[in-house]
Amino acid sequence: MTPQAPSSFHQQVDIDLGDRSYAIDIGAGLLDSPDSYAQLPSARSAMIVTNETVAPLYAKRLERMLAPRYPQVHTVSLPDGESHKTWESLNLIFDALLSHACDRKTVLFALGGGVVGDMTGFAAASYMRGVAFVQVPTTLLAQVDSSVGGKTAINHPLGKNMIGAFYQPQRVVCDLDTLTTLPARELSAGLAEVIKYGPIADMVFFDWIEANMAALMAREPGALAHAVKRSCEIKAWVVGQDEREAGLRAILNFGHTFGHAIEAGMGYGAWLHGEAVGCGLVMAARLSQALGGVDGAFVERLTRLVQAAGLPTVAPVLAASDNVGRYLALMRVDKKSEAGEIKFVVIDGPGHAVVRSAPDAVVAQVIEASTRA
Numbered sequence: 308m309t310p311q312a313p314s315s316f317h318q319q320v321d322i323d324l325g326d327r328s329y330a331i332d333i334g335a336g337l338l339d340s341p342d343s344y345a346q347l348p349s350a351r352s353a354m355i356v357t358n359e360t361v362a363p364l365y366a367k368r369l370e371r372m373l374a375p376r377y378p379q380v381h382t383v384s385l386p387d388g389e390s391h392k393t394w395e396s397l398n399l400i401f402d403a404l405l406s407h408a409c410d411r412k413t414v415l416f417a418l419g420g421g422v423v424g425d426m427t428g429f430a431a432a433s434y435m436r437g438v439a440f441v442q443v444p445t446t447l448l449a450q451v452d453s454s455v456g457g458k459t460a461i462n463h464p465l466g467k468n469m470i471g472a473f474y475q476p477q478r479v480v481c482d483l484d485t486l487t488t489l490p491a492r493e494l495s496a497g498l499a500e501v502i503k504y505g506p507i508a509d510m511v512f513f514d515w516i517e518a519n520m521a522a523l524m525a526r527e528p529g530a531l532a533h534a535v536k537r538s539c540e541i542k543a544w545v546v547g548q549d550e551r552e553a554g555l556r557a558i559l560n561f562g563h564t565f566g567h568a569i570e571a572g573m574g575y576g577a578w579l580h581g582e583a584v585g586c587g588l589v590m591a592a593r594l595s596q597a598l599g600g601v602d603g604a605f606v607e608r609l610t611r612l613v614q615a616a617g618l619p620t621v622a623p624v625l626a627a628s629d630n631v632g633r634y635l636a637l638m639r640v641d642k643k644s645e646a647g648e649i650k651f652v653v654i655d656g657p658g659h660a661v662v663r664s665a666p667d668a669v670v671a672q673v674i675e676a677s678t679r680a
């Protein structure tokens with residue numbers, strides 16, 4: 308498939324969840340287009356939640372677009388970074404909402420990456436027992452994954468995304484132009500979540516990512532547009548069948564069990580979420596091979612792709628003594644764990660994933676092989 312030229316690219320992906328259905332708008336220039344906001348609920352006030360990095364880039368533009376629709380538009384700017392995905396930051400949102408006397412009709416706008424999106428969604432889920440919110444994702448990771456599907460959360464020192472809620476936005480507005488200001492390291496982090504969709508759901512897309520990795524790294528608008536659209540389609544397809552992760556949705560966590568252990572073990576923010584996921588994808592592929600789902604050639608292929616995206620493929624040492632034990636202990640805190648048994652997303656054939664447990668000895672071999680790879 309040839310990606311469309313960016314200026315003509317404006318597509319909508321629908322996420323079908325009954326009365327919680329919504330549209331994901333993907334295109335260039337959407338931040339400044341009145342159409343992006345035309346169907347949103349009316350209210351006396353809107354609250355833009357953003358952070359100290361994104362605010363100077365995009366907050367004024369969003370404020371301008373919202374002003375004709377909402378008599379009061381407020382902005383709260385949070386400290387930047389995964390290490391601030393905390394109760395303290397969440398409270399800053401509630402402080403702002405209450406100090407401006409925001410009511411039940413107030414609409415929240417998450418302007419930023421996945422950290423801002425996850426926290427704004429959680430604030431929207433709980434402020435006055437639930438207010439409307441809109442995702443305006445400005446990182447590749449947020450456009451291809453975190454802004455879609457209604458998972459909201461903050462971190463706890465003992466585990467990643469442990470406190471949160473399922474709460475769907477009213478709309479997702481992905482302006483591809485915002486990706487032009489994204490640091491290179493963050494672009495790579497987003498590519499980890501793009502890559503994951505191939506092995507779990509769509510090997511044709513995997514082939515396309517391989518063929519277009521140079522274009523993606525060079526931020527060719529047509530390539531980015533296709534990557535965002537296809538990723539959102541796959542995510543919408545999965546979430547539409549299993550909104551609350553009773554089963555299928557867990558496949559979206561391919562690479563994340565290892566990845567979350569890396570993030571928590573290194574200290575939040577030391578490795579970017581996408582970097583930890585990138586390395587986690589390679590570890591999960593190795594585990595899939597050990598369990599007979601894929602061959603060594605598949606693991607090699609995935610490893611090369613993760614490397615080509617500028618992501619780490621050698622796992623960090625999390626403890627000077629008993630590194631394997633430390634990984635296992637951190638992974639037991641994963642939300643997929645049941646009665647202390649770790650559940651992994653593994654590939655049981657290219658393009659298809661399942662959730663299953665694995666013997667500790669097999670997981671230990673994967674961790675050892677991955678830390679000295």
Ligand code: NAD
Pocket residue numbers: 358360361364387388389392419420421422423425445446447448449452453454455456457458459468485486487488489490493496497580581
């Ligand atoms: P992030 O939100 O920290 O953003 C990355 C960095 O880019 C930040 O410094 C941010 O300020 C900056 N930034 C954002 N947009 C920018 C722009 N356009 N130009 C310049 N700088 C910009 O990180 P992320 O990778 O977007 O998101 C990671 C988070 O998403 C993690 O907390 C992860 O747990 C979460 N996540 C959630 C889901 C979900 O389903 N809810 C899925 C995947 C990841």
Ligand code: GLY
Pocket residue numbers: 452453455456458556557559560
């Ligand atoms: N990113 C995993 C999910 O949304 O389920």
